[in-house]
Amino acid sequence: MKLKNTLGVVIGSLLASSSLSVLAQGQGAVEVEAFGKRSFTESNRDVTNGNLFGAGVGYYLTDDVSLNLSHGVYESIEADLLPGGSNEKDIDGTLSTVEALYHFGTPGAQSLRPYVSAGVGHQELDNTRTRGQDKTTFAMVGAGAKYYFTEMFFAKAGVDVMHSLDTENTEWQAGVGVGLNFGGSTQQVAQVEAAPEPMPEPMPVEEPAEVVRVELDVKFDFDKAQVKEESYGDIKSLADFMNQYPQTNTTVEGHSDSVGTDAYNQGLSEKRAEAVREVLVNQYGVEGQRVNSAGYGETRPVADNATDSGRAINRRVEAQVEAETN
Template sequence: MKFKNTLGVVIGSLLATSAFSALAQGQGAVEVEGFAKKEIFDSARDFKNNGNLFGGSVGYYLTDDVELRLGYDEVHNARGEDGRNIKGANTALDALYHFNNAGDALRPYVSAGFSDQSIGQSGRSGRNGSTFANVGGGAKYYITENLYARAGVEAQYNIDQGDTEWAPSIGIGMNFGGGSKPVAQVAEAAPEPMPEPMPVEEPAQVVRVELDVKFDFDKARVKEESYGDIKNLADFMKQYPQTTTTVAGHTDSVGTDAYNQNLSEKRASAVREVLVNQYGVEGERVSAAGYGESQPVADNATESGRAINRRVEAEVETQVK
């Protein structure tokens, strides 16, 4: 579980992937930091006092929030029970997950990873080597878009000896490239054109003209008083040349069925002739039909009812927008 054999490969990979992009503090960014730690050693190693660690790190943002960080520091001011200085170094590889958004001034984080430590007393050949599993947390405050200060603490579990050490730390770093879009660029971007509104099609309206021409008893002659109504129907059909109509003749119940059928057909033909010959509606647009006494609309037992049933009806309708 030693890192020395892979240290060169990791450093090379970070440098190879640290090409700067146009924007700051997010995916593709590189952070370089100098830091100081206070190592609170575990009791098993019998050190007389805790050590000061000074070092640096380089990190690469895999996403806007996830950073892979490689760090190196050296141990100072630690002493053994015999008073001799303790010297050594730590190499660590950690992953950091940042909260808030890339570009925010304050970005808390949590971290996890592994480190390798090699320390020993000055003047002695033997050295103590340990591998640690690290977890920690802290926050970065971006003084400018590229300059930040950091404070945090790590718990380091000594996998080889089974003890835990603590290391609070502070650091100053620089951020280069990568990340979220600056607000100014978003504000200056040209707005997308609004789609053209779809035309609202007004619903069609039905327009209609109805004709009801009354006849004297046993007559098929169109009375003068009905010509105005027939002209209104003709004008409507001229205004809407796609329309057609059927004029329907009817009688009262006086007389035989055959006689009344023939009389109703004559009445329908008389109205059609006025429409076509007098008011100029095309003949193919007007047809005539007789229904005899079969479709009364009033009571044939009374004179007034029979007068209503002696009629010719027509209806023309169309849809307009």
């Protein structure tokens, strides 16, 4: 039979090509497929529903649009030779189509690409009761999806609605198929082996600068601005750091608790800041222009002034210095 010969050629091509790795999708690609469909006819045509088996070929005008040709042979379709279906006979028939398909999604392996289609088809049925030979031209629209297991091999399922331009009948078909996609711009680009680029000259790697930081917190007795002996060690550590990094500067900030008037506490905080500055400059040798002092009175508490312990924490001088090291 013609059908068996056609399917044999298509299936043989699929098997022979399945081991090729150069197949690809894209503009300029060619697809071949084998399909089977169930055809549902209008009752007034005096023919039964049947199966359509065939093959097709498509050419991709772009990555998404293809032009497809197909030819199929009807099987298991019968015609009523007498009214009422009292005498039935197997008939021969073919359907040839030309369709344009628009694919959604991205080409590639393991990708699902839904599509819509539109085109025309020509059907010929022999030995029908109504005409002897029944020839019909269809306008066709359809939708479906293809799943690409690899760049080349895909399975397909879809539905086509066919409207006869001769008899105004509307019929439809549902089917599945398998196929191969090969050629195309994607494959051509993949086959061009890019020349290796010259290795760039290694650039010297700069180690990121590390930031080092020293903080000072000197506590004072109530209503006093004298630096306590126990605080000299911390002040010396700050001075040593500044002498090690001569680009650094600092501001020592004096604070008080809330006991007393605002004006009195402001003056007391300034005296405390100046006392620490004098130790840094006069005793430990930090240049005077690198050390500033400022008083903030009771405006910046860090603890609760309602308690003795909180007020003791607030009677303080703070300073901080940071520098970058390589």
